[in-house]
Amino acid sequence: MHPHTARTAGVLIAATVALGLAGCASAAPAASPTPAQDSLAGSITVFAAASLKGTFTELAEQFEAAHPGATVELNFGGSADLVTQIIEGAPADVFASADEKNMAKLTDADLVDGDPVDFATNVLEIAVPPTNPAGIETFADLAAPGLKLVICAPEVPCGAATVKVEQASGLTLSPVSEESSVTDVLGKVTSGEADAGLVYVTDVIAAGDAVEGIEFDESAEAVNTYPIAALTDADASNVAAAFVAFITSEAGQPVLSAAGFGLP
């Protein structure tokens, strides 16, 4: 490498590190309550379901602001993927799942410290492209022949919910695609390929103007409950416990409900 290039690279690396550290450093305390435990210190890694991305990022910032000595690393993904990683030894301290089935896998494997606590619920909502080209109004409209409906595959949490709703309503859906993740379902709706998709309420809100949401009564038949738990083998177990308590306390609720989650 040119000496000139090496120097430039060094400057860039130093700058990036500095910025990174500045970002990780606690932001100026906003309107969050000053807690009693300022002595809380340590770093934890939180594995959370993909649908919790927006909310948990914000909540983690609030947590770090309240506890300047604590750092929260977030890792989002499909609940089943995360469970597999944790079982194979990935360094997670806290796990927030999109459904109880996946959390149960960890409890069965004796990887959970204490008992999981439910902190939010989510229900399905119909998502359609803006202007609703297929004119969907009710859940029954989804069974219209020739409709390009995209849903989650039964093997994933949102798909299991879809099956429950389907059975409860007595309708038979014929989707053109059963995706492995709700993100892919949403993607097909936002790109205009699908006339309608079944996603979570939180996904519709997060997508903003890219989709229109249509709520339906039958969604109450399949409520996904989100549990969170600290894991055994956590490095900073007091920070992990504190984070779990924060999420499940009243302090965490405003953010969750703003995103569309229901009460546990």
Next chain:
Amino acid sequence: MSQQAPFAGVPRWVAGVAAIGALFVLLPLVAMLTRVNWGEFIPLVTSESSLAALWLSLRTSIAATLLCIVFGIPMALVLARSRFPGQRLLRSLVLLPLVLPPVVGGIALLYTFGRRGLLGTTLEFLGIDIAFSTTAVVMAQTFVALPFLVLSLEGALRTVGTRFEAIGATLGARPTTVLRRITLPLVLPALISGAVLSFARALGEFGATLTFAGSLQGTTRTLPLEIYLQREVDPDAAVALSLVLIVVAVIVVGLAHRAGTASTLTRSARP
């Protein structure tokens, strides 16, 4: 050993480094083998969804390979044998799917052939509906597999040279006859190995299929997509199906190797 290998001058430490590289590739395969639930293997692999996925994968990969051959041969001929402005640029672009992340390829296909894509309104007008269909799967596979065939064939065409074509012409053979009776037979080994590689690539295609075609059993859920889904629910099934894919891939690569080395050119006239 009845014969000694001729002197090759390879330093001894090279074998050590090569062994490490080989282990890096082979150990994950061994790890998979240890995780297979052998007791449940047959039921897992012959379940309805597994067979549907396998059958769909084979059908679409073969169709994609045929398309690669039909379009790849002319492309390779033009790139190897003619000269026109912008040829090098065209060559780089044609090989783009090799380096493009498959998901990006799928997105690009969507933006072209999707409902709102470049050709979307035209296709809709013609009554052609591509998204969510098996056709979309074949298109995605062809897109990623084509460069393999073009590359393999183009290299061989350059190596073989054109002197036999010239002789054929002076003997009275029209250009199409020359192509049929001289050019293609001479590069047949490269054509076969290129086609086999294309087939393997099409078989393993995931990202572009997922983004462009969707995932529905029997229509668009190929074996890789089925494995991706089974991960959520039945890791044993995922591993078992992965093994099936690996075995097919090994067979395919073995065939490609055999075809590649059985070159008619190694039997050309002695001086």
Next chain:
Amino acid sequence: MTLTFSATVAARGFAVDLRIETGETVAVLGPNGAGKSTLLNIVAGLVHPDSGRADLDRTPLFDLDDGARLWTPPHARGVSTLAQDADLFPHLSVLENVAFGARSKGIRRARAREIALHWLSEVDAVALASRRPAELSGGQAQRIAIARALASDPKLLLLDEPLAALDIAVAPAIRRTLLRVLQDRTAIIVTHDILDALTLADRVIVLAHGHIIEQGPTRETLERPRTVFTADLAALNLLTGIRTPRGMTTDAGVEIASTVATSAPPGSRVAATIRPTAVRVSVEQAPGRAGNRFTAPILDLEPRGDIIRVRSDAISADLTPTAVADAQITTGMNVEFAFDPDAVTIYEADSPRVPRSGARSDSA
């Protein structure tokens, strides 16, 4: 099957006009880079000239003169080529190779086989019919290549140094085969070997620097060359000058004595050939002594088989290696070249045997 041909290629300084009659075999000789292969490639249709026109058997091969743009592709010309490498199609059997031309014309498989077998017997190679090219020796392959070229029933056959890649032991047999099959054929054979020309050709054309510099009946041209190029090819020394009663005076003003009978009258322009083997070389110079003597520096000592050609500017001598070593001759030395009057053959040589239109007015 008369060929009339005229073409120029500016980039190679090539400008050639020629005509070949039906049934004639013409040898094209010349040093490397003279344009021999260019000529064949243009006739075969594998190279585009800048301008020119050619007709074979009164059907045009190409016409690029006066704004015309006629170009018959190689496969429609009826011109077959034979090169020094047999270049048999490696993926076809010998029989399939030979039948290729016929099959390309649409002749049915069975009939094409018959044609192929006929030509294989013409070249004494029927026993090889089912072999693959990789199994053949050089001589065998070349034989098959001859059969293949002829089986396509060409109007004109082009041979590009067909014997050059063959073993010395094998070449004579192939040459005999060629002699037989070229009997009534119109053919052009490019060669470096005088023996090929003498054996196979009715006429020779000498090319140098892309132009014809001499042409004529084989024996006459090669035994009585009029240009140094031709003399070189024929391995003869050539001196040009004016006839004198005792011999001739060269253009450089040297008197040469000759006792060989000639019909050239005194005062006429003549050329004289002296075989290099008849020239003696000695280190001591004796200019006063009788006989033909030249003193000149040695330019090159050229090994040729089992003799060494000692070259100087005007004259060369062939000596045995022993003689060269004994006399301690080296390049650059001034030595005396001497030859007897009975070694000098004089003949009339008005001007080089070149057709008037040999050089085109617009050639480079």
